Amino acid sequence: MSTIPVMIPWLGEEEAQAAAEAVRSGWVAQGPRVAEFERAFAEYVGAPHAVAVSSCTTALHLALIGAGIGPGDEVVVPSLSFIATANAVAYLGGTPVFADVDPASGNLTAGTVEPVLTDRTKAVIAVDQGGVPVDLDALRVLVEPRGGVVVEDAACAAGALYRDRPAGGTAQIAAYSFHPRKLLTTGEGGMLTCQDGELAARLRRLREHGMSVSAADRHAAGGGASVVExxxxxxYNYRMTDIQAAIGLVQLGKLPAMVARRRELAARYRALLGPLAERMVTDPEHGSGNYQSCWLLLPEGAPDRTEVLARLAEAGVSARRGIMAAHLEAPYKGTARVPLPATELITHRSLILPLYHSLTEEQQDRVIAALREALR
Structure with a gap:
């Protein structure tokens, strides 16, 4: 019996041909396809500017540099997020300050952020956890009058909607991931979007060692001694390659279909799981998610999650533990300033089920039957 993976990227011949054409062109480093991908992505999310980079982690690093974060500055982050969110603050000598999340969405709210704000707070990183859009406007109303910046960590959110607009597109600065676990993938890679043209120009320089003139621009100008950077x-060396961008352009065209199929499958999970899930991730009032992760809370009294995962694996179903909590990991253990009950509940009792574009209803039925058996 074949194993049902937790995720399969929707990649095919069209992406292979696009990558091959980039290779045959002779220009495989950051070049014209990266610029085209930036324009197309900015148009898709409705942001004035987009800057392609090597990963969402490097995007977050550059975003915080753009926000002026430095040693001693505090940046509020959710502990309930991949550890890269907190690490990006630490890279700059800042202090990640953990706030709790809404138990339904897994996202920061104004109510969870306000208790940890101090005079040293310079920014908040608002994560669209699992592709569920955060209520960005409410956080900006809270943070910006105090002189802070809200950076949207939209790593998981390509294709999600916030107030009927693409998630991240209205943020002052947002960071996206194109890792294979995300809907839109370039293998590795990321994107920054922002509203300010001068900031975008600076970020483009910073991703390429701080050079005043990019390699692509030097080539376009004829190169030689007349163009000296x-x-x-x-x-930093945070560039995306033209091979990745070629794949990304194809993937961007598929994104609406990816979201529609994942939402269809998630709705079917919700209808069929019943008491197997105490709670399942769903849309907030202010938007709709892309179901990058289909997570649920195991019912109270269920077997230990590690045992449930082992039983699912024996049945040929690859599930994952729920979203991690950074404040429980060694680099940040003991640093939480306030209790984080929702964070700890979700991280200890949540489970991520298989969900991807090519998942069939028959496979989904196998997942549900295996989960039912594992919870006995």
């Missing part, structure tokens, strides 16, 4: 600040 300068390095005005410390930069």
């Amino acid at each position: 300068t390095y005005d600040e410390v930069g």
